Amino acid sequence: xxxxxxxxxxxxxxxxxxxxxxxxxxxxxxxxxxxxxxxxxxxxxxxxxxxxxxxxxxxxxxxxxxxxxxxxxxxxxxxxxxxxxxxxxxxxxxxxxxxxxxxxxxxxxxxxxxxxxxxxxxxxxxxxxxxxxxxxxxxxxxxxxxxxxxxxxxxxxxxxxxxxxxxxxxxxxxxxxxxxxxxxxxxxxxxxxxxxxxxxxxxxxxxxxxxxxxxxxxxxxxxxxxxxxxxxxxxxxxxxxxxxxxxxxxxxxxxxxxxxxxxxxxxxxxxxxxxxxxxxxxxxxxxxxxxxxxxxxxxxxxxxxxxxxxxxxxxxxxxxxxxxxxxxxxxxxxxxxxxxxxxxxxxxxxxxxxxxxxxxxxxx
Numbered sequence: 191x192x193x194x195x196x197x198x199x200x201x202x203x204x205x206x207x208x209x210x211x212x213x214x215x216x217x218x219x220x221x222x223x224x225x226x227x228x229x230x231x232x233x234x235x236x237x238x239x240x241x242x243x244x245x246x247x248x249x250x251x252x253x254x255x256x257x258x259x260x261x262x263x264x265x266x267x268x269x270x271x272x273x274x275x276x277x278x279x280x281x282x283x284x285x286x287x288x289x290x291x292x293x294x295x296x297x298x299x300x301x302x303x304x305x306x307x308x309x310x311x312x313x314x315x316x317x318x319x320x321x322x323x324x325x326x327x328x329x330x331x332x333x334x335x336x337x338x339x340x341x342x343x344x345x346x347x348x349x350x351x352x353x354x355x356x357x358x359x360x361x362x363x364x365x366x367x368x369x370x371x372x373x374x375x376x377x378x379x380x381x382x383x384x385x386x387x388x389x390x391x392x393x394x395x396x397x398x399x400x401x402x403x404x405x406x407x408x409x410x411x412x413x414x415x416x417x418x419x420x421x422x423x424x425x426x427x428x429x430x431x432x433x434x435x436x437x438x439x440x441x442x443x444x445x446x447x448x449x450x451x452x453x454x455x456x457x458x459x460x461x462x463x464x465x466x467x468x469x470x471x472x473x474x475x476x477x478x479x480x481x482x483x484x485x486x487x488x489x490x491x492x493x494x495x496x497x498x499x500x501x502x503x504x505x506x507x508x509x510x511x512x513x514x515x516x517x518x519x520x521x522x523x524x525x526x527x528x529x530x531x532x533x534x535x536x537x538x539x540x541x542x543x544x545x546x547x548x549x550x551x552x553x554x
Contacts, residue, residue, distance in 0.1 A: 223293070232509075232513045233281075236513075242502045249264075250490075280341035283336075286337050287336075322412060335397050338469065339395050343371065347374060387473065399461070414454060415450035440516050455508075
């Protein structure tokens with residue numbers, strides 16, 4: 191009777207150990223995959239609003255401080271000059287950048303959060319969420335920034351005919367060699383053209399201003415999201431104790447993700463304005479750097495200039511963040527459980543087979 195007892199004990203001990211080890215190995219790549227899909231999905235759905243926001247923030251450079259349009263005027267202008275295609279200019283680099291950012295954001299964030307909570311207990315809670323979000327976004331910026339430069343320049347260009355009229359107006363009062371960049375027919379042509387004219391510096395224009403915007407934004411969004419989740423859990427325990435009705439996690443991600451994205455987007459709008467101005471100026475340097483841009487915008491446009499495009503930015507981030515968090519929660523619920531359950535059965539079967547094999551070898 192000792193042999194069956196030993197076999198039973200060994201099976202129970204080794205299967206959970208292997209399952210835990212396997213879970214740690216496969217957890218990160220799943221988060222990368224779900225985050226990448228969710229990020230690309232959110233960008234693709236909300237790209238037209240982002241185009242309007244980019245044009246609002248860049249018009250001071252293209253048309254002067256005195257001729258800036260409102261949101262509705264800008265929408266009408268894009269439609270009149272470029273049609274529906276104008277709202278989707280730059281979508282290819284936009285989706286590519288969001289795919290990379292979403293993957294690193296959600297892939298890095300969970301492992302970073304767990305590491306902080308385990309090794310630096312004093313930084314637990316919301317500080318862990320903030321730092322994890324910032325780290326995840328910083329990794330993503332390596333791919334995201336060049337894509338953002340291409341996307342924004344393509345967004346403000348619209349059709350070739352429209353961009354030609356803008357360039358003619360710009361070049362009229364400029365010195366030779368200070369012309370705006372040429373028209374970009376697509377993502378790869380844009381990348382090669384920027385590389386040829388400005389090198390790596392051109393592709394990473396506004397890199398530090400992007401980090402200055404995205405690190406606090408990412409940290410704030412994760413912090414807000416986790417805080418809202420905690421608040422929701424507290425509310426459910428207080429007002430619906432013992433209730434069997436569970437809120438769907440995808441719906442919860444949709445609502446809380448939207449609120450978290452909206453709050454974070456508004457608070458970081460001034461940083462977004464600075465980043466946009468630096469990235470679209472190209473060789474025509476209106477601002478020599480981040481501090482010069484902040485000073486110049488504040489001096490000529492005041493608080494209104496610093497928050498220009500805040501409404502479409504919020505309008506973009508509420509649904510984009512909502513869709514992203516909803517997609518991540520949905521994918522986690524439906525695929526992680528499926529993958530984990532399948533892997534548990536596989537590992538349990540493998541463990542039992544290995545144990546039986548070793549016992550048979552021992553008995554022979």
